[in-house]
Amino acid sequence: MAAHDTERPLLSGPLEPGSRTKQNGSNKKRRYRRSKSAPLAEAVPSGADFPCSRVQRWDTIFGTIHPSFKTVAIYLSLYLGIGTISFYLVKNQIEGQKTNGVLDAVYFCVVTMTTVGYGDLVPGTVLTKLLACAFVFSGMALVGLILIKAADYLVEKQEILLVKAIHLHEKLGPSEILKDIEIHRAKYKCITIMFLLAVLIVSGTVFLYVVEKRDFVDAFYCVCSTITTLGYGDQSFSTISGRVFAVFWIITSTICLAQFFFYVAELNTENRQRALTKWVLCRRMTNVDLEAADLDEDGVVSAAEFVIYKLKEMGKITQEDVSLVLKEFDDLDVDQSGTLSVSDLTLAQSSPDEN
Amino acid sequence: MAAHDTERPLLSGPLEPGSRTKQNGSNKKRRYRRSKSAPLAEAVPSGADFPCSRVQRWDTIFGTIHPSFKTVAIYLSLYLGIGTISFYLVKNQIEGQKTNGVLDAVYFCVVTMTTVGYGDLVPGTVLTKLLACAFVFSGMALVGLILIKAADYLVEKQEILLVKAIHLHEKLGPSEILKDIEIHRAKYKCITIMFLLAVLIVSGTVFLYVVEKRDFVDAFYCVCSTITTLGYGDQSFSTISGRVFAVFWIITSTICLAQFFFYVAELNTENRQRALTKWVLCRRMTNVDLEAADLDEDGVVSAAEFVIYKLKEMGKITQEDVSLVLKEFDDLDVDQSGTLSVSDLTLAQSSPDEN
Structure with a gap:
């Protein structure tokens, strides 16, 4: 089940100078990508590849959100x-x-x-x-x-x-x-x-x-x-x-x-x-918040975990939304490493029991 | 700036058996907490501690969403x-x-x-x-x-x-x-x-x-x-x-x-x-998706990153939402480790230049 082809350095762990998991010496300041092209709903082409035959085509679903x-x-x-x-x-x-x-x-x-x-x-x-x-x-x-x-x-x-x-x-x-x-x-x-x-x-x-x-x-x-x-x-x-x-x-x-x-x-x-957004963003984070935000229970809160916690607090997403996607994540994470890599995808999407 | 008091094991890195970053031997199957008590908007008490004086009190803001x-x-x-x-x-x-x-x-x-x-x-x-x-x-x-x-x-x-x-x-x-x-x-x-x-x-x-x-x-x-x-x-x-x-x-x-x-x-x-949710969830993940979902650019996609990517694709959140919270994260992440720990919070929230 395990995959060994993660070519890029694996730096998602905490990189504090004194930490025992210091990797590759990458102690440089990290700024998250702001302008990353988001997978906006509008940007998905209507003729895209649809692996799930149960689901209707995109343009059938969205054709009338703004009726032509x-x-x-x-x-x-x-x-x-x-x-x-x-x-x-x-x-x-x-x-x-x-x-x-x-x-x-x-x-x-x-x-x-x-x-x-x-x-x-x-x-x-x-x-x-x-x-x-x-x-x-x-x-x-x-x-x-x-x-x-x-x-x-x-x-x-x-x-x-x-x-x-x-x-x-x-x-x-x-x-x-x-x-x-x-x-x-x-x-x-x-x-x-x-x-x-x-x-x-x-x-x-x-x-x-x-x-x-x-x-x-x-x-x-x-x-x-x-x-x-x-x-x-x-x-x-x-x-x-x-x-x-x-x-x-x-x-x-x-x-x-x-x-x-x-x-x-x-x-x-x-x-x-x-x-509300303003209030949530400038509200003091407590240790209880930190514990609650720690989705994978590794003791620290990554940027993505922080984003999810704050967006839930703003009421933009619900626990239901998160749980649904996490279930899908578990299915894709074939090697149960807690992260998805290229090999996970290859294994998960080629296996015969793919749903 | 650095903090050394991260008591809990730091396991947010990938834990594939053959990986060179194998930590603490924690190769056990990881299931994400489903029923985690979400910070629901309704659950925040109206008399909570408000650090930002600019922001109105919760009940003032929300008093009339469902008018009494x-x-x-x-x-x-x-x-x-x-x-x-x-x-x-x-x-x-x-x-x-x-x-x-x-x-x-x-x-x-x-x-x-x-x-x-x-x-x-x-x-x-x-x-x-x-x-x-x-x-x-x-x-x-x-x-x-x-x-x-x-x-x-x-x-x-x-x-x-x-x-x-x-x-x-x-x-x-x-x-x-x-x-x-x-x-x-x-x-x-x-x-x-x-x-x-x-x-x-x-x-x-x-x-x-x-x-x-x-x-x-x-x-x-x-x-x-x-x-x-x-x-x-x-x-x-x-x-x-x-x-x-x-x-x-x-x-x-x-x-x-x-x-x-x-x-x-x-x-x-x-x-x-x-x-749309169904379509997004069962859509085949490509390597391009993996690259795009990798918020902290560490080469793998953590569960939280996957959740954010999929929720963006579902149109539930926008890049604007994510960017706003990431900015706050950068401010809190005093040691620039890419993760928040208790020490980050202590340092960030006690420093005089706190906004």
């Missing part, structure tokens, strides 16, 4: 298409302020999907009432599970432009800008979405004031009651051009406001996490 | 109290179906806060319109940032009862039940919230059918249009008893449905994360 524009476009078109056709077919069973048949159907569909529900058009029969119930639930699912993620992706893209603009005069390199974004992600997302929201609120108010001829307060009140999905219905879009504008504006603005509240919650979490 | 019932009650009472008084004072400026002055004010406040916005009561003047705008935004913030977290906490409590009921005949111990909950958290939350939603939908429909004398379809349609916050307004609560019921039922049911969609998204993420 194609996916979003297909779902949204399908929803609006089926909705428009359905409500157009039963247009005589819908009561209220009508303009153009197809436009009213799209408008009713959007007002229902976003849960604005003005009530300027309402279902008048059992069939249309049940249809509206089906469309509001599926609409909520579409907005909440797919559109909001697509919006998050768009905001992330805009965020980079924002941070670049902020640092325009500081001449930061791309990596420093990316690092700044990484650290203050939620903050920049909040700023970006607030800017977008301001644009949407102003454009909506101006539109209602100019095109639908409302007075200024009513226009602003209609905008607020729409983007929050309140939709009392005393103010809504009643002209043809108003409803065309509404179809696009309502989807965008309601998602933006929901996203804004989501980012505020995220910012809150981010600030808390930062405070 | 007191906090939630205070915010909700404040909101509803101020809302009710405001709308009661301007009750003559609100138009629509009225019942009792105070009740209508509470009802209008709840319908606005949850963004249901039936439109059976609508603000009729500039003042009330602007008041409604202010209350809908603050209401969304209250529901989205505070009430939904309180609801999450309640669902978590219910979840434990559910899992206990499921495993009633399997005679599992408390720790196994907790582990099952930990692994399938989102799944059990989904089941719990679906059960709650079903109860709320049935109770709402029955109430509208029996007390408000609607026909069955209208009752169900009103329930659907309310819990989704659609609120066209053609069906709403118009009697005194109906509005009393509505005040409690609307808050509960709208939060429940929002929570349901939130849990579905969480379940999706959980399943994805599980698939």
Whole structure:
């Protein structure tokens, strides 16, 4: 079982000057690699070699974490298409302020999907009432599970432009800008979405004031009651051009406001996490901590053990996560040396009982 | 700088039988401690010793991750109290179906806060319109940032009862039940919230059918249009008893449905994360991986280094996290041995340049 081909010097033991395990005289200052290329999830190619046939392919698993524009476009078109056709077919069973048949159907569909529900058009029969119930639930699912993620992706893209603009005069390199974004992600997302929201609120108010001829307060009140999905219905879009504008504006603005509240919650979490990280890092290490951090029970804490202990304390990883990986480590460590070497890998991965 | 008081055997080096660094003959099979008491964030006492005065106290930082019932009650009472008084004072400026002055004010406040916005009561003047705008935004913030977290906490409590009921005949111990909950958290939350939603939908429909004398379809349609916050307004609560019921039922049911969609998204993420974990764990380790995982560049990968590499690959931690802790490690590792011992801690934490 034992392997003898560990070509490189084996220096993972403690190298204190007075220690009886002094090896190779390597008493030089050791600095850990900071910029080591981490195996980031995004960096794994989708066509990589998959030894486990039970597990799905990478792109199947991750294809929809940030749904592609194609996916979003297909779902949204399908929803609006089926909705428009359905409500157009039963247009005589819908009561209220009508303009153009197809436009009213799209408008009713959007007002229902976003849960604005003005009530300027309402279902008048059992069939249309049940249809509206089906469309509001599926609409909520579409907005909440797919559109909001697509919006998050768009905001992330805009965020980079924002941070670049902020640092325009500081001449930061791309990596420093990316690092700044990484650290203050939620903050920049909040700023970006607030800017977008301001644009949407102003454009909506101006539109209602100019095109639908409302007075200024009513226009602003209609905008607020729409983007929050309140939709009392005393103010809504009643002209043809108003409803065309509404179809696009309502989807965008309601998602933006929901996203804004989501980012505020995220910012809150981010600030808390930062405070915790700071607290954990500058907390005094006691001998009890040292003992608890010593994963392999060799009496000293290596850099990696220290990292795991501190990350657990920060709540970023759990004992469950660590145990799961340690089990895999035990399987790979064929010679039970407590470390993995090239020979361990060769032996473990060529043995017939490989799982 | 050097320390000599490392009492325990220093065995973190590789211990392969043929290796030239064989120490103390400890060639026994090494199994890593699985149940090691992890420094869980929750376990740190709030009155602990805080060496860094810059950092806030633990309970200040974490007091509102799951807001206490007191906090939630205070915010909700404040909101509803101020809302009710405001709308009661301007009750003559609100138009629509009225019942009792105070009740209508509470009802209008709840319908606005949850963004249901039936439109059976609508603000009729500039003042009330602007008041409604202010209350809908603050209401969304209250529901989205505070009430939904309180609801999450309640669902978590219910979840434990559910899992206990499921495993009633399997005679599992408390720790196994907790582990099952930990692994399938989102799944059990989904089941719990679906059960709650079903109860709320049935109770709402029955109430509208029996007390408000609607026909069955209208009752169900009103329930659907309310819990989704659609609120066209053609069906709403118009009697005194109906509005009393509505005040409690609307808050509960709208939060429940929002929570349901939130849990579905969480379940999706959980399943994805599980698939990724499985893929990362059974992926073949190459020599390139081994080289990349070797944090201290000693030619072999220790258990802790392996854990960090795999957790990075799973996306649970980032290189940024690791670098931050490594910097702290370098500061503590006074003798630059690459490992922390009791003497390192004593020296590092008593030195005057301690940060």
